[in-house]
Amino acid sequence: MALANQATYFSEKEQSFDSIILYMDLDAFFASVEIRENPSLAGKPLIVGGNPKTKRGVVSTCSYEARKFGVHSGMPVSQAVKLCPHLVMVRGTYSLYTKVSNNIMGILKHYSDVMKVAGNDEAHLDLTDVVSDYEEARKLAMELKDDVYASEKLTCSVGIAPNKILAKIASETDKPDGLVVLKPLEISDFLAPLDITAIPGVGKKSKEIFIRNGVNTCGDLAKLPHQLVYQKFGKYGLKTWKLVNGYNTEKTEGKFVSRERKSISEERTFFHSYSNWKDIWVSLDSSIQTIVTKAKEKKMNFRTVTLKIRFQNFDTYTRSYSLQCYANSEKQVREVVSILLEEFSDKSPDNIRLVGVKISNMIKIDDNQKTLTQFFNKTD
Numbered sequence: 411m412a413l414a415n416q417a418t419y420f421s422e423k424e425q426s427f428d429s430i431i432l433y434m435d436l437d438a439f440f441a442s443v444e445i446r447e448n449p450s451l452a453g454k455p456l457i458v459g460g461n462p463k464t465k466r467g468v469v470s471t472c473s474y475e476a477r478k479f480g481v482h483s484g485m486p487v488s489q490a491v492k493l494c495p496h497l498v499m500v501r502g503t504y505s506l507y508t509k510v511s512n513n514i515m516g517i518l519k520h521y522s523d524v525m526k527v528a529g530n531d532e533a534h535l536d537l538t539d540v541v542s543d544y545e546e547a548r549k550l551a552m553e554l555k556d557d558v559y560a561s562e563k564l565t566c567s568v569g570i571a572p573n574k575i576l577a578k579i580a581s582e583t584d585k586p587d588g589l590v591v592l593k594p595l596e597i598s599d600f601l602a603p604l605d606i607t608a609i610p611g612v613g614k615k616s617k618e619i620f621i622r623n624g625v626n627t628c629g630d631l632a633k634l635p636h637q638l639v640y641q642k643f644g645k646y647g648l649k650t651w652k653l654v655n656g657y658n659t660e661k662t663e664g665k666f667v668s669r670e671r672k673s674i675s676e677e678r679t680f681f682h683s684y685s686n687w688k689d690i691w692v693s694l695d696s697s698i699q700t701i702v703t704k705a706k707e708k709k710m711n712f713r714t715v716t717l718k719i720r721f722q723n724f725d726t727y728t729r730s731y732s733l734q735c736y737a738n739s740e741k742q743v744r745e746v747v748s749i750l751l752e753e754f755s756d757k758s759p760d761n762i763r764l765v766g767v768k769i770s771n772m773i774k775i776d777d778n779q780k781t782l783t784q785f786f787n788k789t790d
Contacts, residue, residue, distance in 0.1 A: 428538070428572075429536065429538045429572055429573060430536075430537045430538050430541060430543075430544065430547050430570065430572065431534055431535070431536055431537065431538075431570070431571060431572065431573055431574050431576075431577045432521075432522075432534065432535040432537050432547065432550075432551060432554075432568060432569070432570050432577060433532070433533075433534050433535075433568065433569045433570075433571075433574065433577035433578045433580070433581050434518065434532060434533050434534075434535070434554065434558075434566050434567075434568050434581075435531060435532045435566060435567050435568075435578075435581050435582075435585075436511075436514065436531040436532070436558075436564055436565075436566045437474075437564070437565045437566060437567055437585060437586035437587060438471055438472065438473055438474060438586065439471060439507065439511075439530070439531035439564075440458040440459075440470055440471040440502060440507055441456050441457070441458050441471050441472055441473040441476075442473075442564050442565070443503070443506060443507055443510055443564070444456065444458060444500050444502075444503070445473070446562075446563050446564065447503070447506075451473075451498060451500075453475060454473070454475060454497075454498050455472070455473060455475040455476035455478075455479060455481070455494050455496065455497040455498065456472060456473040456475065456476055456497065456498045456499075456500065457469045457470075457471070457472040457473075457476055457481060457487070457490055457497055457498070457499050457500075458470045458471050458472070458499075458500055458501075458502045459471070459487065459499075459501070459502055460487035460490075460499060460501070461487070461499075461501070462499040462500070462501065465487055465488055465491050465499075466486075466487055466488065467486075467487045468484060468485070468486060468487065469481060469482070469483055469484065469485045469486075469487060469490050470483060470502060471483050472490070472497075474585075474586060476490070476494060476497055479493045479494035479497070480493045480494075481493055481494055481497065487499070507530060508530065510562055510564070511530040511531065513561060513562060514558055514561070514562060514564075515527055515533060517554075517557050517558060517561055518533055518535060518554065520557075521535055521537075521540065521550060521554055522535040522536055522537055522540050523672055524536035524538075524539075526574075534574050534577065537550065537570075539672075540673075542704075544570065544591050544593050547570050547591065548570065548589070548591050549677070551568045551570060551589055551591075552589065552679075553677050553764075553766075554568070555568060555587075555589065556720070556724070556764075557726065559724065560720065560724035560725070560726050561726075565586055565587035566587070567581045567582075567584060567585045567586060567587060567588045567589070568581055568588070568589045568590070569581030569582070569583075569589075569590050569591075569592065570589075570590070570591045570592065571591075571592040571593075571597075572592075572593075572594050572597075572658065573658060573659075575609075575610055575653065575659070576592055576597065576653075577592070578610060579592075579601070579604070579608055579609070579610070580592040580600075582608065583604070583608075594656065595656075597654075597656040598632060598654065598655055598656045601628040601629070601632070601653075601654045602627065602628055602629030602632060602654075603627060603628075603629060604627060604628045605626065605627060605628075606620050606625055606626060606627060606628055606630070606631060608628065609628065609650055609653065609654070611646070611650075612650070619643070620643075623642055623643075628654040629654070631647075631650065631651055631654050632651065632654045632655050634651065636648060636651055636652075639651040672770060672771075672772060673768055673769065673770035673772065674701045674704050674705055674708075674710075674712075674768065674769050674770075674772075675701065675716075675766060675767065675768035675769075676697035676698075676700045676701050676766060676767055676768075677697070677718065677764055677765070677766030678693050678696075678697060678764065678765060678766065679763060679764045680693075680762060680763060680764065680765075683759075683760035683761075684759050684760060684762070686759055687751075687755070687759050689759070690759050690762060690765060691751075693765055694717075694747055694751075694765055694767060695744065697765070697766065697767045698740050698743045698744055698747065698767055699740055701743075701767060701768070701769055702738070702739065702740045702743060702769070705738065705769060705772070706738065709774060709775045710772045710773065710774060710775065711736035711737060711738045711772065711773055711775055712736065712737060712738070712769040712770060712771060712772045713732050713733050713735070713736050713737065713770075713771040713772075714730055714731070714732045714733070714769065714770045714771040715730065715731055715732075715733070715742075715743050715746040715747060715750075715767070715768070715769055716728055716729065716730040716767070716768040716769075716770065717729050717730075717747050717750040717751060717765075717766075717767060718764070718765065718766035718767070718768070719754060719762060719764070719765055719766075720762070720763045720764040720765075721757075721761045721762060721763055722761050722762070722763050723761075724763070727754070729750040729753060730750075731746050731749065731750060732771065733746070736773060738775070743767065743769065747767055
């Protein structure tokens, strides 16, 4: 295919989005861990990295207060001190950062078994087979953020979009502790006002080339004819042009592929207190109906039932039970949840913030596969 034809070729795949991707980025990770360990550092311009005595070295990360002075990761400490003479320096506790990161990545794995860790403070989750739409993805993201904070007292910013690049860009627009959902039809309008450097890979040199050609924002690039973009900026420029115009430029590779759905869950957060367990059970029962209905629609049976409870102080408990055979009825889930709930019967229901139910260990229904009901009703 000639180069000119390559510049005008758009496949059906490029014009459609079939995935829902979540990107999670821990806010100023190293600095936030240090502040958590030493609350007196809160609100101060803090950098992690370098030698506090000699003022030499490189900034690993910095607090948002330090960023207001122009300090950023990768900057020489000597330069950071010039920008902010009163900044606070800590050398960093990297073994602790690794421990915290491993714990948080373990939490994320509970939300999708299709996960790509991009660093000790960021990861992508493929939610395509976990949620049915973007609103359900938003709810899942809110619970994920709550779980991360409950476990490590750290905030994270989350972006949800049709691919990894867009999810990352979305998360960057609402920091710290943000959540941005970007749907396919919103891509062009969302990107238009952003600086061209919002696109990953557009650095200082690339920006200079874009600016010389009248491109300052993503919207500026989007308005140009694609033939001209290819002529001036080459293949990478055309790929960027496709992205800002709402085309799917991302290929599925490695582990980031669609898989059979492995679990279905429903969680509900209470915004006011309940005085008795009966009200809590009403919410659980509604969740049970929802997840079993979804399983039947997907023609899936399940073996494991999990109960999740979070209290107002963010203490979170999960309890699971695996059935002897695969099941497919609300009654069976209710019985298991009722048993699991007994452990918390001595606690006050007005302290409960969230309850959830999950069914997992799932398989596609096979005419020869016995459910638990069939197992007990079988005749010799």
